[in-house]
Amino acid sequence: MATTKYKRLDRDDCIFLFVDHQAGLIQLVRDFNPDEFRNNVLALAKVAKYFGAPSILTTSFETGPNGPIVKELPETLPEAPVIRRPGQINAMDNEEFADLVKKSGKKQVIVSGVLTEICVSFPALSLIEQGYEVFVVTDASGTFAEHTREAAHKRMAQQGVQLLNWVAVAAELHRDWRRDIEGFGSIWGDHVPGYWCLMQSYNTAKQGQ
Structure with a gap:
């Protein structure tokens, strides 16, 4: 019987991507209550900061209804670059963003964002296609409803994306x-x-x- 190798997170080989945690988009999140979702996102940001891992923040079409990035993220991760995409829906279609991921030299990519089936799934699948190990943080990613979240999770898992919550990410990095x-x-x-x-x-x- 074939076995799958356990790909555990490595604090020295990972990068965190916070995709489209924007004031407008977050109002669409219904699969978590607002306080719970805020808690999870900020916890994940603290985890990235605690381990000194590189992070990239990005937004999509800030001048439109999606709104600005929530201020707590750049406040928690002041050294993280913020890539304000002018319109690309898939963050990996933005050359500046994709170049930063590549230049980090990290093979493991930890992704969270809003909305799960779009802003998280699209770059996660693109990263898998490019040979990265991808870990999606399920409780720091939000969307319209549980059934749309589950469909997105299935799509990503079928392509090899690992699904974890923020405490699992933290514990696996800490060891x-x-x-x-x-x-x-x-x-x-x-x-x-x-x-x-x-x-x-x-x-x-x-x-x-």
């Missing part, structure tokens, strides 16, 4: 809690419901040792 309990745990404490209590318990126990 071992002993690398940094407090720093890594602070992201979970801020963004995983209830985890702040676990960190408090840990810190209290540690102080009592």
Whole structure:
């Protein structure tokens, strides 16, 4: 029986792409509630920052109804370039954006965005076609409804895209809690419901040792 090799995320060989998290488009997201979606996107941005991985932010047709990029992303990732595409729907059709991905030298691409079946799926499939290992962050990507999300996930998975949520991305990059309990745990404490209590318990126990 044929086996598939486990392609695990490597902190030294990955790049994060935040595609079209724009003030207008985010209002169309209905498969997550607004607070939950905001939490997930910002958590993922913090993960990218924590691991010092390169990131690229991009928007589509900002002067139209899609609106500007949400301010929290460039605030969290101030060193990340923002590519404002004049009209290309597939971010990989934008030469500047595609060149930045290539010049990063990274083989693993972590993608999130709005809308899932368009702004995420199209570049993800283009990246697969070009030989990259592609990981789509399902809970930091949003769309109209659950059924449209599921159709997009199936389409991408059939072409080899791996589907993960943000905590799975974080954990697979970290590999071992002993690398940094407090720093890594602070992201979970801020963004995983209830985890702040676990960190408090840990810190209290540690102080009592």
